[in-house]
Amino acid sequence: METIYFLIIVAIAIVALSVFFSFFPVMLWISALASGVRIGIITLVAMRLRRVIPSRIVNPLIKATKAGMDLSINQLESHYLAGGNVDRVVNALIAAHRANIQLEFARAAAIDLAGRDVLQAVQMSVNPRVIETPIVSAVAKDGIEVKVIARVTVRANIDRLVGGAGEETIIARVGEGIVTTVGSSGSHKDVLENPDSISQTVLGKGLDAGTAFEILSIDIADVDVGKNIGAYLQTEQAEADKQIAQAKAEERRAMAVAQEQEMKARVVEMKAKVVEAESQVPLAMADALRSGKLGVMDYMNLKNIDADTQMRSTFGKLGGDSSKDGEDA
Structure with missing residues (x-):
């Protein structure tokens, strides 16, 4: 216990x-x-x-x-x-x-x-940090694309850490500076010959303003030549102009076809009116005979003139065929 x-x-x-x-x-x-x-x-x-x-x-x-x-x-x-x-x-x-x-x-x-x-x-x-930018593509005045990779050495600015922009802003500003500098170059050869001009120009723009970092240096790590953007744009413009011209030509052809169809319709309409008018001739002659406006002898003379006209047309056709046969012989 x-x-x-x-x-x-x-x-x-x-x-x-x-x-x-x-x-x-x-x-x-x-x-x-x-x-x-x-x-x-x-x-x-x-x-x-x-x-x-x-x-x-x-x-x-x-x-x-x-x-x-x-x-x-x-x-x-x-x-x-x-x-x-x-x-x-x-x-x-x-x-x-x-x-x-x-x-x-x-x-x-x-x-x-x-x-x-x-x-x-x-x-x-x-201990400053090195930030490497992605490939920045820029085009010089001669239309040649230049691809640039830069390394940015930054040091933290403790006084601006609260409210200051981060690394993404530094990369974006450096990329913008590279595009502006290359775009103002007369030729891509100038950029290839002196890549330091890019870093000096970009560094002088004060890109670290409002950020939490202080840019110590900007070094160009790699410069490559890309596409001929100027030639590509000219080719695209020529292709667009060709398509526009083809569209206008097709429009004109369609209008011509429509006009041709309209003319054919008018010819058919006129032929129909002629046939209709010719069909009214016998009726008019019969009415003239009944009313006494046309005598029998007048009618016979008219028939003779018509027969004579048809005979002459036949002789004309036969004469044309004979001349063709003679030329063939």
Whole structure:
């Protein structure tokens, strides 16, 4: 029975110690005191009550103190509660302090809360980064395409990290500068002979204005000759002109065919009217005979004239055929 009581007491003691050490991080407090960081145990317990992990605050504070920096625990805790990365901010401050870069905690915290990697920015300020642009296609005045690849050496500008444009803007501006410079060249040979003129012209445009970087240099890595864009455009224009001319010719042909069909329709209509008029002649003559306007002798003379006319037409045709036979002989 006494053994059971003893085990229960031991279990209660273990649970009590676990609860105690979970709310009272004694080991972390001892580590802070050993590192020269003066912090009370009640402060650590208050962090627990504010749902702040004490190690996320105390360990960066220990690093900052060892690096000779004067940071307060309230600053770190406020940044943590705001959703920032305290450890990364402290590492960036230490790196900036070692590199003699003026960086205050408030600015570093603002950069971190803005979504930028403040430690990477400090490292880029010390060690500049090289950005390689994709192939930029530009056309000189002679119509020849030139393909350029540039390497841009940039250094982070900590003062403009908040609100400054990123790498995409740098690449876009450099590409625009290359296109403008090549486009103003009289010949693609000038670009091939002196590619440094591109980098010097582009670098003098101040392309890093409003960005989070400072452009140190722009180097042309590769220059290639592409298509003859001028000849291609002329060929396309000639093809378009040919298609327009063909369309106009087809339109004129269609109009001519329509006019021909209209003339044929008119001829048919006129023939129909002639046939209709000829069909009325016998009726008119019969009516004239009945009414006495035309005598029998007049009618006979008319028939004789008609027969004589037909005979002469027949003789004419026979004479034409005879002459053709003579020529053939």
